[in-house]
Amino acid sequence: MELLSNLALGFSVASSLANLLFCLIGVLLGTLIGVLPGIGATATIAMLLPITFQLEPVSSLIMLAGIYYGAQYGGSTTAILINMPGESSSAVTAIDGYQMARKGRAGTALATAALGSFFAGTVATFLVAIFAPPLTAVALKFGAAEYFSLMVMGLVMSVALAHGSVLKALAMVVLGLLLGIVGTDIYTGAPRFTLGITQYADGLNFVAVAVGVFGIAEILRNLEDEHDREVMTKNISRLFPNREEFRQMIGPVLRGTGVGSVLGILPGGGAILASFASYTIEKKVSARPQDFGKGALAGVAGPESANNAGAQTSFIPLLTLGIPANPVMALMIGAMIIQGIVPGPNVVSEQPALFWGIIASMWIGNLMLVILNLPLIGLWVRLLTVPYYVLFPIIMAMCSIGVYSVASNTYDLYAVAFFGLLGYVMSKLRCEPAPLLLGFVLGPLLEENLRRAMILSRGDPMTFLTRPISATLLLMSLAVLVLVFLPQIRKRRDEVFTESDA
Amino acid sequence: MSTKPKDGTDIAAGLLLMAAAGFFGWQTTGLEIGTSLRMGPGYFPMVLSGILFLLGLIVFLRAFGREDDEPFGKVAWRGILFILPAPIFFGLTVRGLGFVPALFLTTLIASQASMRMRPLAALILAVTVTILSTLIFSYGLGLPFRRFGPWVQF
Numbered sequence: 001m002e003l004l005s006n007l008a009l010g011f012s013v014a015s016s017l018a019n020l021l022f023c024l025i026g027v028l029l030g031t032l033i034g035v036l037p038g039i040g041a042t043a044t045i046a047m048l049l050p051i052t053f054q055l056e057p058v059s060s061l062i063m064l065a066g067i068y069y070g071a072q073y074g075g076s077t078t079a080i081l082i083n084m085p086g087e088s089s090s091a092v093t094a095i096d097g098y099q100m101a102r103k104g105r106a107g108t109a110l111a112t113a114a115l116g117s118f119f120a121g122t123v124a125t126f127l128v129a130i131f132a133p134p135l136t137a138v139a140l141k142f143g144a145a146e147y148f149s150l151m152v153m154g155l156v157m158s159v160a161l162a163h164g165s166v167l168k169a170l171a172m173v174v175l176g177l178l179l180g181i182v183g184t185d186i187y188t189g190a191p192r193f194t195l196g197i198t199q200y201a202d203g204l205n206f207v208a209v210a211v212g213v214f215g216i217a218e219i220l221r222n223l224e225d226e227h228d229r230e231v232m233t234k235n236i237s238r239l240f241p242n243r244e245e246f247r248q249m250i251g252p253v254l255r256g257t258g259v260g261s262v263l264g265i266l267p268g269g270g271a272i273l274a275s276f277a278s279y280t281i282e283k284k285v286s287a288r289p290q291d292f293g294k295g296a297l298a299g300v301a302g303p304e305s306a307n308n309a310g311a312q313t314s315f316i317p318l319l320t321l322g323i324p325a326n327p328v329m330a331l332m333i334g335a336m337i338i339q340g341i342v343p344g345p346n347v348v349s350e351q352p353a354l355f356w357g358i359i360a361s362m363w364i365g366n367l368m369l370v371i372l373n374l375p376l377i378g379l380w381v382r383l384l385t386v387p388y389y390v391l392f393p394i395i396m397a398m399c400s401i402g403v404y405s406v407a408s409n410t411y412d413l414y415a416v417a418f419f420g421l422l423g424y425v426m427s428k429l430r431c432e433p434a435p436l437l438l439g440f441v442l443g444p445l446l447e448e449n450l451r452r453a454m455i456l457s458r459g460d461p462m463t464f465l466t467r468p469i470s471a472t473l474l475l476m477s478l479a480v481l482v483l484v485f486l487p488q489i490r491k492r493r494d495e496v497f498t499e500s501d502a
Numbered sequence: 503m504s505t506k507p508k509d510g511t512d513i514a515a516g517l518l519l520m521a522a523a524g525f526f527g528w529q530t531t532g533l534e535i536g537t538s539l540r541m542g543p544g545y546f547p548m549v550l551s552g553i554l555f556l557l558g559l560i561v562f563l564r565a566f567g568r569e570d571d572e573p574f575g576k577v578a579w580r581g582i583l584f585i586l587p588a589p590i591f592f593g594l595t596v597r598g599l600g601f602v603p604a605l606f607l608t609t610l611i612a613s614q615a616s617m618r619m620r621p622l623a624a625l626i627l628a629v630t631v632t633i634l635s636t637l638i639f640s641y642g643l644g645l646p647f648r649r650f651g652p653w654v655q656f
Contacts, residue, residue, distance in 0.1 A: 054645070165512075167564070171519050171557040178526050178550050185533075185543035192543055193529050216585060223581035223615055389616035390627060396585065396612035397605055397631045400592040405645050413593030417586045428577070429515040447546045459539025 007129055010356030014364055019062050022055065023361055026063035027368045030070020035078055035380045036391055041071035042327045042434075043218050046210035047395065049335060050402035057339040058354050062361040064335055068328055069121070069365045072311060073373060076113045076304060077380055081106060090307065092275040096292060096299030103295050108241050110377055112249055112297060113304040114370050115241075120257040120305035121366035124312030127261050128319070129359050132348065135320040139345035142321070144452035145463050149473035151446050154323050156477040157266060158435045160484045168431045176436035179204060180443020187451065199411035206334040208412040209440055211399050212419025213426075213433045214327070219392045220424040245297060252282050252302035260309030265316050266325065278306035312362060319355060320345055323442075327434045330441040338406070509565040516562025523555035584615035600651030601640060606632040 013019065026048075033044040048067050052060040072090070079090040080097035093113065100109040142150070159169040182193040183203030194200040241249065259281065260274040282302040283292045292299050314325040322344035324330040336343045341351070348355045373380070403412050423433055457463035465471045526547060536542025588611045595604040609631045613624040639645045 165561070167557060167561050168512075168515060171554060171561065174550050174554045174557065175519070175522055178522075178547060178554065181547055181550075188534070188543050190533060190543040192533060192547065193526065216589075219585055220578045220581045223578040223585070224576045387618070389613070389618045390623075392585075392615065393609050393613035393619075393624070393627055394631055396588045397609045397635060400589045400608055401605065401635060401639055401645075403589070404592065404596060405639070405647075408646070410593035410596065413589040416589045420586055420589075421582065424578075424582070425518070428575070429511055429518065431515060450546060451541045454538055454541060459537065461538065 010360030013357030014360035022063040026066025027070040030067035034071030034074025044071035092303040099295035116305040117308035120309035136345040149470040176439020177443040205412040208415040213423035216420030217423030252298040256302040256305030260306030264310030264313035274306040274310035275303035278302040512565035519558030527551035588612040601647035
């Protein structure tokens, strides 16, 4: 019953007129930017983050969550209509979704994605509501050593789930950690790596790094090769799936939701893994596996549900432990810190209205997506036809305003340019930006907890192994690292990622 | 070109990582390292720089003796030339010129990154973006920007 009263509190917060409005604006803006080809959810949120800073903490996080769902949905739309997934989690949708669109079933594919996502979102929201509070109770027992080990595990997982070379992903994590340390040392006040520039004494601006590495680098990548896109706009006649199609959807959606909910909790980018896993499962259980890759409905319904469920449950580690599970959650942490909220187990007890408000708004955001986007699909489709060379100057203007508005620090704008270049060079050298951003966010936290743990244990590093929770977490990280370096698994992993590129 | 196969991308990546590690390591030399009981500000970064250098070295060494598996592709030189200076320009002028002229010029610079953009279209786009952004951010959201700075005061 406590769950119900908590949810009631959440809904009373989230359904205030102002918050509903912010959620709506967030969903609309998120879809608007997310539907732009080549711009994934992370880049979208990074760009829109600054406009939420002017709001109350609850409203701003509700709006951000709305942006997240909108951006994800927008990414699926581009995946289906122009075979251009905004990011890897909707890469799987593109395989069968685009083929459906080419066969004139674009409307069905889009509606399936929306309905599947809504169902998965509803289930996952309840899971978050049920599991987050008991987990915070566990998290409150965590000391510095446990936090350190948990963050190590999160970073290792992000390495394991990154595309391409494990070594380079590890290096990206370490580089991110180092970049995160830039600024004043909290214990001694000594400036570190600031090159004498006092404007960087508070550290590199998180928004500047995210916008540079994700947003600007993505624009540069798109400018490499300017060609026309083929948009499947003609054949969106029938939106709602018929009875037969509904029946085909049920199984994949249920399985996708289950897979996604479990994998989403894993630190390190579970949503991506979830959509891959769901696609593989659907292909295995399907009576007609030969249809996959040629426009199978299950190939859209399953991964889209898994993707959305994973996106939702990845809030669990964020809300309970303050540990981001993926770059988007890293952005959420950044937003919370700027709002003066320290993410972690204390949020649920100290700010129940905020905590439950966010959970309730997740469901409202998902509902809005379905209600809004099914009728508005025509509008989003028309947006796809806007040429890229018109879009990116607008995006650059928004980025400049956005980054400057965070702290009115012009040096943040120089950092944007620097990290844009760095992000572009990295992508040319086939290094993944996601582990770098996670490292950047966790860098200061990791160091603080390491130093605190060492002081508490009087300089004995064995403390990480003698404390059972910490030791378990470290062992799990080690196991994951060993696994990804094993030749067999590595081959399998390469296969999974190649399949998505095809 | 030598006949031995090597992965040019990974050679560059390895060198870049080692250079980054070198930079951070060099910067750490001015910081107090401390002991593992009471870590100084330099302890953690020093360890990280070491790890980063090692990883870079392994990436570099493993690049020899195997083929580059993916072509490097085109480089967006024009994009780099016009996209990256845009936020820098905005940063240099937003205080002096003020929000409105700085944003207008920033959008204009960024729009030059595509060779498909014609001058008149760029101008129209920059004007539209400036007007809308001023309405939304300055009047709507009330961000504390000076619309026209001291450089353009009459």
